[in-house]
Amino acid sequence: MKLRIVHQTVYRYDRPVRNLVQSLRLTPSVFEGQRAHDWVIEVGGGIRGPGFRDGAGDWIEGWTVRGPTEEVTVAVTGRIETRDTAGVLRGHRELIHPLAYGRGTAATRADAALRELAASVTEAADSLDLAHRLSAAVSDAIAYAPGRTEFHTTAAEALAQGEGVCQDHAHALISVARLRGLPARYVSGYLQAAAAGEAHEAAHAWAEIHVDRLGWVGFDPANRCCPDERYVRLGSGLDASDAAPIRGIAAGQGAETLDVAVNVEDVERLQTQSQSQTQS
Structure with missing residues (x-):
C-alpha cells in the first residue's frame, strides 16, 4: 500500500516561552514492512x-526554538510504501535485549485486576498463541471509547472503568504480557483506517510482544488485529511517555495547549478517484 501522511502538531502558550528544545521520534522505522x-x-x-x-x-532528531514565541508548529509530510508482514517486525535492527522490556512503569503497573486478567488466559499452545489470547482478553475487557481517558490514565485505571483508547489497550496488553513472562513494549505510529474501514484521524498506538522463533510481533487490541499494510510504525518504548513522538522542554511559565491533526491517505485510491472524476 502507498500512503501519504500529513501530521501537524501545534503548541500554543499563554505566555511567550524561549529556548524550546524538542526530541522528535517522527521518522518511520526501517524494516521489511515499510519504506x-x-x-x-x-x-x-x-x-x-x-x-x-x-x-x-x-x-531521533533534536530541534531548538530560541523564541520568545507563543506558538510552535511541528509539521510532518511524506510518502511511505507498506506491506503486510502479519505483525512480525522483520529486518529491524536494534541493540536493546528483549528482556529489557520486562520492566514495568507507572502506566503499566499491574494491580489485582490486571493480574486476574493475565491469569484468565489458559491453554495456550505456545508463546505466540498466548500473545494472541492475551490481546483478545484485553479487547474484551476494555471497550474502545474516545474521550473517556487521558494521557496519564494507567492500564489499571482503564481496565477498572472498562473503557479507553488505543493507548490504554496497549498499556493493558503490555502489563498482562509481562505478567506472563513475555517482553512487551509500546509502539507509536499511524493507522490509515480502522478495521471496519472508516477513516482514522489520529496518530495510533499498539503493542509489540516478543515471542519464540519470531521475535517482536505487533498486536492492536483496539482493532482486534495485528498490524498490517494500513499501519505505519514510528518508534517504541516501555510505555506511551517513553515512546512519545514529540518530547520537549521550554524556559518560561506559559501554560501549554496542544492541537494535533493527522491525515493518512491511500495514494492509489486517491488516484483512482481522481481518474474516475476526470472521466465522468
Whole structure:
C-alpha cells in the first residue's frame, strides 16, 4: 500500500516561552514492512540539531526554538510504501535485549485486576498463541471509547472503568504480557483506517510482544488485529511517555495547549478517484 501522511502538531502558550528544545521520534522505522520516501519534518522557527539512531532502532532528531514565541508548529509530510508482514517486525535492527522490556512503569503497573486478567488466559499452545489470547482478553475487557481517558490514565485505571483508547489497550496488553513472562513494549505510529474501514484521524498506538522463533510481533487490541499494510510504525518504548513522538522542554511559565491533526491517505485510491472524476 502507498500512503501519504500529513501530521501537524501545534503548541500554543499563554505566555511567550524561549529556548524550546524538542526530541522528535517522527521518522518511520526501517524494516521489511515499510519504506519511506520524501519524508520531511519541519519545526516553525526551529533550528535542526543532530540526529541519531537509538538502541531500539528509532531515529531521533533534536530541534531548538530560541523564541520568545507563543506558538510552535511541528509539521510532518511524506510518502511511505507498506506491506503486510502479519505483525512480525522483520529486518529491524536494534541493540536493546528483549528482556529489557520486562520492566514495568507507572502506566503499566499491574494491580489485582490486571493480574486476574493475565491469569484468565489458559491453554495456550505456545508463546505466540498466548500473545494472541492475551490481546483478545484485553479487547474484551476494555471497550474502545474516545474521550473517556487521558494521557496519564494507567492500564489499571482503564481496565477498572472498562473503557479507553488505543493507548490504554496497549498499556493493558503490555502489563498482562509481562505478567506472563513475555517482553512487551509500546509502539507509536499511524493507522490509515480502522478495521471496519472508516477513516482514522489520529496518530495510533499498539503493542509489540516478543515471542519464540519470531521475535517482536505487533498486536492492536483496539482493532482486534495485528498490524498490517494500513499501519505505519514510528518508534517504541516501555510505555506511551517513553515512546512519545514529540518530547520537549521550554524556559518560561506559559501554560501549554496542544492541537494535533493527522491525515493518512491511500495514494492509489486517491488516484483512482481522481481518474474516475476526470472521466465522468
